[in-house]
Amino acid sequence: MSDDAKHPIRFLLSDMDGTLLLPDHSLSQRTIEAVRALREAGVLFSLATGRPPKAMLQQIEALGVDLPTAAFNGGTIVKPDGTLLVAHYLPVTAALTALALFADRPDIEIWVFSGGDWLLKDPHGPMVPREQSGLGYPPVVVESFEPYLQKIDKIVATSNNAQLLIELEALLLPKVEGQAQVSRSQPIYLDVTAMQANKGDALATLADYLGVPLEHTSAIGDGGNDPAMFHRAGLSIAMGQAEEAVKRQADVVTGANTEDGAAQAIERYILPRT
Known part of the structure; x- marks a missing residue:
């Protein structure tokens, strides 16, 4: 976390599987409503996942995401119209x-x-x-x-x-x-x-694209590919079911994905700082 913990959060970048999504890959109504509340409060919201771009489309629509999204752990960043902002291939x-x-x-x-x-x-x-x-x-x-x-x-x-x-x-x-x-x-x-396909670089690229300083960003996730963005975000949040090595690299820990932990984090840590 930034030394100045009072920075308002203007952009939240979220992992999908194990974070926003339940074990059956669905979105809970509480999570949908929490993301809607974020957007109504003027907080920008997008997704960073290991999934391919076309495996994000259903969730993008359900959550009303209208910003570029990061697929393949940040290796590909796709604009809402389908054009590429970033593409990094494995050597x-x-x-x-x-x-x-x-x-x-x-x-x-x-x-x-x-x-x-x-x-x-x-x-x-x-x-x-x-x-x-x-x-x-x-x-x-x-x-x-x-x-x-x-x-x-x-x-x-x-x-x-x-x-x-x-x-x-x-x-x-x-x-x-x-x-x-x-x-x-x-x-x-x-x-x-x-090498460039990591969620930390994805967060920095998206924040720059959106004109948001990194100290005004937040990142939430549960996997071994998420600390890369934890280390760049102003506020980092680990899911409750994450491995201990992941939790230790986050500023705060929320509930598990089976407990709507992402929604809990938005309500407790993000919205009060808007």
């Missing part, structure tokens, strides 16, 4: 390193996001139904990821074995240091994106 060398590390591991499914498509080799993986439900559209089955190497937005290793993803994260980080961001957006997702 080919980093993509090949990650794909090689994840390959041939029986508990790991590998997904690649490129050009708006969700690409995979095995459509019958156990994690696929969950992702399809969350994204709202099906994957594209490919024989090889090689044709897409020049424009990869994100690589995801996913597994119900959360400990294995922690181990893979530790193995991959030194191999792509300086080339790529590696973070667990959720315990079951390990994301690999371009």
Whole structure:
């Protein structure tokens, strides 16, 4: 938090999954009303997520978001008319390193996001139904990821074995240091994106675009990809169900997403500072 805790909040950037959304990927009425109250109070509001842009459309409409939104952990920032404000692709060398590390591991499914498509080799993986439900559209089955190497937005290793993803994260980080961001957006997702694809840079880019000083911004999230924006925001808020390592990097902790924690935070920490 800024040294001056009395700065009014003029812009809130929020994570989606595990933050605004309930476990079934829906929005509660309380959350919808809290975001509406924000906007009525003159506070700007947008979204930053690991999701692809087209997997945000339903929530954008439900929440009345009319600002650019950050997809792929900030790798892509899309204006409301669909044009790109920012696009950062994963370097080919980093993509090949990650794909090689994840390959041939029986508990790991590998997904690649490129050009708006969700690409995979095995459509019958156990994690696929969950992702399809969350994204709202099906994957594209490919024989090889090689044709897409020049424009990869994100690589995801996913597994119900959360400990294995922690181990893979530790193995991959030194191999792509300086080339790529590696973070667990959720315990079951390990994301690999371009260095510039982080929510901290996304917050700074959006704040500059909107003409809002960073000390007048707030960020809320629950995953390992959210502290990047916590460190840039004037006020950072972690969700109650977040891992302790994430909570420790936030200024305040709100309730869990199952308890409308995002709405609680807006009501308790944001609106009183408008």
